[in-house]
Amino acid sequence: MVIVLGAVVGTACALAVSKQQDERFEATGRVFLGASQALPGSDHLDAARIVQTQAQLAGSTVALDLVSRQLGLSREEVAERLTVTASDQGDFFTITGRDGTEQRAVGLVQAVEAAYQQLLTQQQAAGGGTARSLTELRDEITQGLRRLTALPRTADSETLAAQVGTLNAQLAELNRQIPQAQAAGAPAAVTLAEPARSLGQVTPKLARNALVGALAGLLLTAAGLCGAYLRRPTALDAGDAADVLGTPLIADISGGRGSAPPADRLVAAMASVLAPTGKVIALTPAGRGDLAPDLVTAVAASWSDDQGIVLVLDASPEPDVRGALERLPPAVSSELPRWAHEPTCMARSSGAGSGHVLYNRVAQARAARPGGLAPILADRAPVVDLVIVLTPALVDLPMTAASAMQADVVIVVATGRTRIRELARVLRDWPALAERMVGVVHDGRFGTRRSADRGFGVSRVAASATAVPRATVPSGLSREDAAFGPADSAASRGGAPAGTASPAAAAGSAGRPLADTARRAVVDAEVTDRYARPSGKQG
Known part of the structure; x- marks a missing residue:
């Protein structure tokens, strides 16, 4: 399309110059x-x-x-x-x-x-x-x-x-x-x-000049595209990004604009690389805009149909997933965790079964700090079946590393326009993050890449005060109890009884602080806001 446009522009320029002769x-x-x-x-x-x-x-x-x-x-x-x-x-x-x-x-x-x-x-x-x-x-x-x-x-x-x-x-x-x-x-x-x-008449020859202009525009456009590709090569093949990152290609999505991703195949591919005791998956786009909101919605809804409750923690700089999740039916179950009914948490039904999808917006400043998601995961991971952490793109290192490394596994989502040279430095500069990467999903659907390449943007939904309000502390409870619930009542959060080690606690013992350690720490203002403060706002 770009080459054809270049030929048309060249023809128009040649005709304009011919008219001046x-x-x-x-x-x-x-x-x-x-x-x-x-x-x-x-x-x-x-x-x-x-x-x-x-x-x-x-x-x-x-x-x-x-x-x-x-x-x-x-x-x-x-x-x-x-x-x-x-x-x-x-x-x-x-x-x-x-x-x-x-x-x-x-x-x-x-x-x-x-x-x-x-x-x-x-x-x-x-x-x-x-x-x-x-x-x-x-x-x-x-x-x-x-x-x-x-x-x-x-x-x-x-x-x-x-x-x-x-x-x-x-x-x-x-x-x-x-x-x-x-x-x-x-x-x-x-x-x-x-x-x-x-x-x-010998000059001007409109037909000849138009042909020469079209050929010149065609060749110049082709040369420009080749130069741009050589300067910033992209993942034109599904396996390019996987080869650069040294991880297997677990799913290759194909289709046109607006085609739905194969949710069941994606869930099966993600489950195959997740350990039995793992609960937290980080979906990391390779480049800005590579992670489409409909892909996150399809994975969360399909997984919740099979497993029950899926929590989406959105720490990405483009909070467009909320708008896609809002199209799901509202949740009607009373068996959801207590915090699922708070204004800062959006609860939706999976639409096809009895599962539920919960959505929380997490401030980028918290997610970018080492261990910044640990209190959130310790509070909410035990009562859900899967936590999907949406992180910034790999090209935004080191911000991505801090949030992605707090998950059990990292799955990279790449598209046909992912820049290979920017991914090559991940293995060189961030070996610890590369060890967490277990697979690459190639979204090859035409037109799925968003305009986020022009820079970070915050959608109007996420930036709205009515869409993400601040949570109020109920009377009679401290801010710590409002954040985590009473210390002596794990069952009130839907967690496991005392003395029973949950899979999330076993996984957290390897690197994430436990909930008791988080309670003894000074409670951050962002935690008491139920992790829903939009990026860029200050308390």
């Missing part, structure tokens, strides 16, 4: 010379030189002055519009004239032919007179030589011999000069001037 018409006329017949004893070189000489005569300044006086133009204007070319294939030369109209172009050629005829007549007269004078002189010397030869030999024979030798030398010189003088005037007798004829 003045119209030029061209006319030609040929002048034939009988140089070979005029010089029977001459060779081809002499005839070619005669044609060249006559062509130079037709374009000489004397001829230009005659034409300029006849047409009322300056000598420079006549010279600019006139071309005289001697032919190497015959005894003729061609006169070419160009002007703004067809009639003036023909008139220019006719004026040059007339000026040449006038100069040629003068040349003939001068050349013929010289030849006659030389011939008469030769005849006189011949007669004198005959008289000297007829004289009787006397004692003064040496003087007579000297006179005879002098006359013979003069006679030989005259015999050499007479043919040259005859050759100078010979072509005038055999000249044939072809009538001037018009060749039509």
Whole structure:
């Protein structure tokens, strides 16, 4: 599409430039010379030189002055519009004239032919007179030589011999000069001037210029695209991003704009790389905008149909997933955790089964700190079946590393426009993050990449105060109890009874602080806001 657009732009530019050019018409006329017949004893070189000489005569300044006086133009204007070319294939030369109209172009050629005829007549007269004078002189010397030869030999024979030798030398010189003088005037007798004829308009040629402009636009656009690709190559193949990151390709989504992702296949692929005790999956886009909201919605809804409750913690810089989840039916179950009914948490039904999807917006400042998600995960992971953490893109390291490394596994989502060179530094600079990456999902649907490439943006839904209100602390409870619930009532949060180790607690013992440790810490203002404060806002 871009190449076609470049060809169209090139054609338009060529037509615009052509419209700015003045119209030029061209006319030609040929002048034939009988140089070979005029010089029977001459060779081809002499005839070619005669044609060249006559062509130079037709374009000489004397001829230009005659034409300029006849047409009322300056000598420079006549010279600019006139071309005289001697032919190497015959005894003729061609006169070419160009002007703004067809009639003036023909008139220019006719004026040059007339000026040449006038100069040629003068040349003939001068050349013929010289030849006659030389011939008469030769005849006189011949007669004198005959008289000297007829004289009787006397004692003064040496003087007579000297006179005879002098006359013979003069006679030989005259015999050499007479043919040259005859050759100078010979072509005038055999000249044939072809009538001037018009060749039509020669500039501008719209069809030719449009074709050249289209080809130039096509080639320049193709060269620009090749240069851009060589400068910032993208994952044109599904396995490119996986090969660069050193992780397997677990799913390849294909289709057109608006086609739904295969949710069941995605869930099966994600479950295959998640450990049995794992609960937290980080969905990390390779580039800004690579993670489509409908993909997150499809995975969360399909997983909740199979497992029960899925919590989506959105720490991405483009909170567009909330708008996609809002299209799911509202949740009606009363068995959800207590915090699921708070204004800062959006609860939705999966739509096809009895599962539920819970959504919380997490401040980027908290998610970007090492261990910043630990209190949230310790509070809410035990009562849900899966936690999906939406992180910033890999190109936004180190912000991505802090939030993604708090998950059990990291799944990278790439598209056909993911920049390979920006992914190559992940293995080099962040080996700990690379160890958490267990798979790559290639979203090859056309048109799924959003406009986030232009920079970070916050949607109007997430930035709205009514969409994400601040939670109020109920009377009689401290801010810590409002955040985590009473310390002695784990069942009130839907968690496991005391003494029973949940899978999330077992996984958290490897790197995440426990809930008791989080309670003993100073409660951050962002935690008491139920992790729903939009990025960029301050308390």
